[in-house]
Amino acid sequence: AAGVIQSPRHLIKEKRETATLKCYPIPRHDTVYWYQQGPGQDPQFLISFYEKMQSDKGSIPDRFSAQQFSDYHSELNMSSLELGDSALYFCASSLGRGSLAKNIQYFGAGTRLSVL
Amino acid sequence: DAKTTQPNSMESNEEEPVHLPCNHSTISGTDYIHWYRQLPSQGPEYVIHGLTSNVNNRMASLAIAEDRKSSTLILHRATLRDAAVYYCILRAPTINTNAGKSTFGDGTTLTVKP
Numbered sequence: 001a002a003g004v005i006q007s008p009r010h011l012i013k014e015k016r017e018t019a020t021l022k023c024y025p026i027p028r029h030d031t032v033y034w035y036q037q038g039p040g041q042d043p044q045f046l047i048s049f050y051e052k053m054q055s056d057k058g059s060i061p062d063r064f065s066a067q068q069f070s071d072y073h074s075e076l077n078m079s080s081l082e083l084g085d086s087a088l089y090f091c092a093s094s095l096g097r098g099s100l101a102k103n104i105q106y107f108g109a110g111t112r113l114s115v116l
Numbered sequence: 117d118a119k120t121t122q123p124n125s126m127e128s129n130e131e132e133p134v135h136l137p138c139n140h141s142t143i144s145g146t147d148y149i150h151w152y153r154q155l156p157s158q159g160p161e162y163v164i165h166g167l168t169s170n171v172n173n174r175m176a177s178l179a180i181a182e183d184r185k186s187s188t189l190i191l192h193r194a195t196l197r198d199a200a201v202y203y204c205i206l207r208a209p210t211i212n213t214n215a216g217k218s219t220f221g222d223g224t225t226l227t228v229k230p
Contacts, residue, residue, distance in 0.1 A: 004159075033218070042203070042220040043160065090159050092218075105152075105218060107159030 002026055004093050004108035012114045013081050021076040021111045025093030031055070032074040033105060034066060037088040049074060050096050081115045088112050120204045120221040127227045128194045136189040136224050138204030143184050148207045150218065151178065151189045153200040160203065160220075163189065199228045 005024040013019050025032050031050045035043040036059075045058035049068035060066075063081075068074045078085060089112075092105040121139040128134040140149065148167050152160040164171055164178045166187075171178040177190040191198055201223040 035220075042223060043154075043218075045219060092159075104150075104162045104165070105160075106162065110159050 004091055004106050006089075006091050006108035006111050008111060009109065010112050010114075012116065014116055015081055015083065017081050017115075019078045019081060019113060021078070021089050021091075021113070023074045023076070023091030023093075023108060025072050025074070025091075026106055029093035029095050029106075030072060031094045031096035031103070032068055032072070033092040033094075034060075034074070034076050035090040035092065035107075037090065037110075038084075039087070043090060046076070078113075083115050086113060086115045119219075120206060122202070122204055122221060122224045124222065125225045125227065127229060128191075130196060130228055130230050131193050134191040134194045134198070134226065134228075136191070136202050136204075136226065137186065138188070139186045140204070140206055141185045143206055144208060146208060149178070149180060149184075149187050150205045150207050151176070152203045152205060152218075152220075153198075154203065154223075155200045163202070165207075194226075194228045196228050196230060199226055201225050 033048040034046040037043045046060040048056045066076045088110045092107045094103040150165040151163040154160045179188045203223040
């Protein structure tokens with residue numbers, strides 16, 4: 001079965017550079033979530049989209065932005081990168097029909113971002 | 117967001133049952149209880165979820181207290197591949213958005229000994 005695809009898997013950037021992470025949800029899934037997991041930490045919710053509209057916002061820095069496109073894939077854009085942005089970034093997708101609270105989130109393998 | 121409390125770590129012997137507890141005393145009536153697990157360097161993986169009644173699936177069972185202030189994930193026969201961090205998560209529909217974001221707590225690191 002198709003899973004959530006994230007690209008790239010690894011990314012190395014310098015401070016103050018920009019980065020774009022991509023997420024391709026499971027086919028027919030209309031909801032995408034982004035999470036950040038720092039070293040030794042738990043995943044922290046950043047932002048989510050439902051039917052191409054931003055639906056919820058967590059601890060996402062103002063330097064970051066994201067969007068969901070017409071084909072439901074999503075991109076997380078990160079500017080003015082800082083050392084503290086080094087983390088694993090996970091994307092998850094779900095089928096947002098009915099009560100979204102019970103819908104299962106399927107996670108991708110993540111993008112490991114290293115800021116030097 | 118309602119918080120969950122889990123033990124930092126637990127140990128189990130292979131082939132034995134494991135009971136992973138979770139306290140969520142501030143749970144609201146519409147919160148679903150989800151369990152995910154995360155193996156090293158992998159994305160979280162769905163295990164099971166429920167609202168009020170106990171649930172079973174091929175991976176595990178979920179026992180929910182009558183007052184819903186606590187729940188227990190039960191792995192019936194632990195294997196070495198079950199070693200992971202287990203997260204108990206409350207998922208609530210957000211007002212006006214229905215996004216159902218997940219708030220991860222500290223999780224329980226399960227070690228399975230052969």
